[in-house]
Amino acid sequence: MEKTQHKPHCLILPYPIQGHINPMLQLSKRLADKGIAITFAVLENVLSSTDDAFSASISVETISDGYTAATRAAALPPEYLPAFRKAGTESLAQLIERLREGGRPVDCVVYDTFLPWGLAVAKRLGLLGAAFFTQSCSVNIVYYSLFKGWLKVPEVGKEVLLPGLPELGVADLPSFLLDRETHPGSFELLVDQFEGVEDSNFVFVNSVYELEEEATDWLKKFMSVKTIGPTIPSMYLDKRLQHDINYGLSLFKPDDTCMKWLQQQSPRSVIYISFGSMAKLQEQQMRELATALKLTGKHFLWVVRSSEASKLPRDFVGEASGQGLIVSWCPQLEVLAHDAIGCFITHCGWNSTLEALSLGVPMVGVPWWSDQATNAKFVMDVWKMGVRARPGEGGVVGHEELVRCVKHVMEGERSEEMRGNAMKWKELTKGAVDEGGSSDNNIQEFVSTMVGGEALPQK
Numbered sequence: 231m232e233k234t235q236h237k238p239h240c241l242i243l244p245y246p247i248q249g250h251i252n253p254m255l256q257l258s259k260r261l262a263d264k265g266i267a268i269t270f271a272v273l274e275n276v277l278s279s280t281d282d283a284f285s286a287s288i289s290v291e292t293i294s295d296g297y298t299a300a301t302r303a304a305a306l307p308p309e310y311l312p313a314f315r316k317a318g319t320e321s322l323a324q325l326i327e328r329l330r331e332g333g334r335p336v337d338c339v340v341y342d343t344f345l346p347w348g349l350a351v352a353k354r355l356g357l358l359g360a361a362f363f364t365q366s367c368s369v370n371i372v373y374y375s376l377f378k379g380w381l382k383v384p385e386v387g388k389e390v391l392l393p394g395l396p397e398l399g400v401a402d403l404p405s406f407l408l409d410r411e412t413h414p415g416s417f418e419l420l421v422d423q424f425e426g427v428e429d430s431n432f433v434f435v436n437s438v439y440e441l442e443e444e445a446t447d448w449l450k451k452f453m454s455v456k457t458i459g460p461t462i463p464s465m466y467l468d469k470r471l472q473h474d475i476n477y478g479l480s481l482f483k484p485d486d487t488c489m490k491w492l493q494q495q496s497p498r499s500v501i502y503i504s505f506g507s508m509a510k511l512q513e514q515q516m517r518e519l520a521t522a523l524k525l526t527g528k529h530f531l532w533v534v535r536s537s538e539a540s541k542l543p544r545d546f547v548g549e550a551s552g553q554g555l556i557v558s559w560c561p562q563l564e565v566l567a568h569d570a571i572g573c574f575i576t577h578c579g580w581n582s583t584l585e586a587l588s589l590g591v592p593m594v595g596v597p598w599w600s601d602q603a604t605n606a607k608f609v610m611d612v613w614k615m616g617v618r619a620r621p622g623e624g625g626v627v628g629h630e631e632l633v634r635c636v637k638h639v640m641e642g643e644r645s646e647e648m649r650g651n652a653m654k655w656k657e658l659t660k661g662a663v664d665e666g667g668s669s670d671n672n673i674q675e676f677v678s679t680m681v682g683g684e685a686l687p688q689k
């Protein structure tokens with residue numbers, strides 16, 4: 231690669247959902263801090279949610295998916311993804327051209343692997359391409375094996391043994407392998423992430439090498455993997471980026487009142503419950519959760535997004551008002567970092583899992599879809615800092631099972647051991663992003679290639 235004459239410039243292309251914007255924005259901040267110019271390309275509706283703190287160091291531009299806010303909400307993946315590919319390909323190329331004409335030529339497109347056409351645009355325009363995976367290396371091995379045809383969709387009841395991974399039972403596999411009907415197009419979206427990836431100059435994964443060494447080493451045989459996580463604001467980890475306190479772009483409005491309430495609770499006494507930005511729980515599951523929370527008698531903080539609120543049992547809000555707090559969205563990192571939190575009932579979305587690992591909070595996993603069952607398996611059996619609640623009839627986790635899991639994590643015989651493990655992972659994830667840590671080295675290596683014109687990695 232030629233030495234660049236101007237400040238190296240990366241265009242970052244995230245898929246427009248919270249769980250993808252957060253990690254890609256965080257990598258952007260790390261790169262900006264190391265002297266890379268960043269353009270963050272988002273849809274119009276995301277633009278209004280950016281906060282000034284990050285837009286000062288990162289410039290934000292829009293691209294189009296061909297939809298308006300109203301038509302997008304109603305679109306399903308089989309229709310939406312090809313339309314986004316078409317409109318996105320065109321508007322991304324136009325944006326890159328505009329930037330070039332404006333004296334800010336782009337050197338590298340860092341594209342979310344949900345948008346694999348980002349690489350095609352980069353290559354067509356003679357730019358470098360860097361893939362960004364928002365899920366773990368272990369989950370990526372499952373999808374890559376499917377993409378290559380090495381793994382056929384397993385029949386129900388069979389375990390799967392893949393290189394770099396522990397044996398996965400059927401219930402541990404990403405949900406889209408066994409159920410393609412409930413969320414049409416999702417299986418293809420996940421498998422197609424690998425389109426052209428072997429030609430990407432870099433492959434970023436939001437993970438930590440030390441959390442999944444074998445899986446990462448195995449993937450590295452096929453692509454230029456660089457683990458760069460956890461992508462959490464620096465002030466929760468290494469504290470090297472003093473201004474990096476929040477994620478900086480929230481599609482939901484956080485309710486900060488819960489922080490005052492947490493302040494009044496004793497250490498490790500509160501159960502925090504959140505299912506991320508997308509989960510749509512069955513009404514029965516909400517009922518079981520509500521009953522379980524009442525039965526534990528413990529204080530709780532429950533995030534119920536406004537679109538889910540109608541599923542809360544009638545009277546629960548009033549009845550539980552002395553025991554807990556329900557909010558529609560919260561500053562999750564601040565909550566997890568608070569010493570009042572004793573346990574996190576989570577869907578095990580990859581960001582939430584990494585956040586709990588990084589802040590040392592034991593988990594009760596209640597996976598809903600996608601990679602979450604696999605993440606829950608790792609939480610329980612590999613990282614040993616929590617348990618996975620087992621579902622009963624109709625996939626619903628009953629209140630008795632939930633109470634059992636919470637007690638196990640907060641006061642059971644093995645609770646101290648889990649706490650100890652949680653502290654170990656907390657130190658380790660911080661070490662990864664600290665100067666000279668595995669993720670910091672990977673980011674630095676990328677920056678050196680961009681700045682110094684070093685040889686591109688072997689693919």
Ligand SMILES: O=c1ccn([C@@H]2O[C@H](COP(=O)(O)OP(=O)(O)O[C@H]3O[C@H](CO)[C@@H](O)[C@H](O)[C@H]3O)[C@@H](O)[C@H]2O)c(=O)[nH]1
Nearest residue numbers: 249252364506507508533559560562579580581582600601
């Ligand atoms: O009240 C809340 C609740 C959540 N969050 C944040 O929202 C993000 C949620 O991300 P994640 O835990 O990954 O869940 P999803 O939003 O469900 O993420 C989708 O994307 C992830 C990355 O691909 C996948 O692992 C998940 O399965 C998929 O559902 C996290 O950073 C949380 O800190 C808040 O800030 N406040």
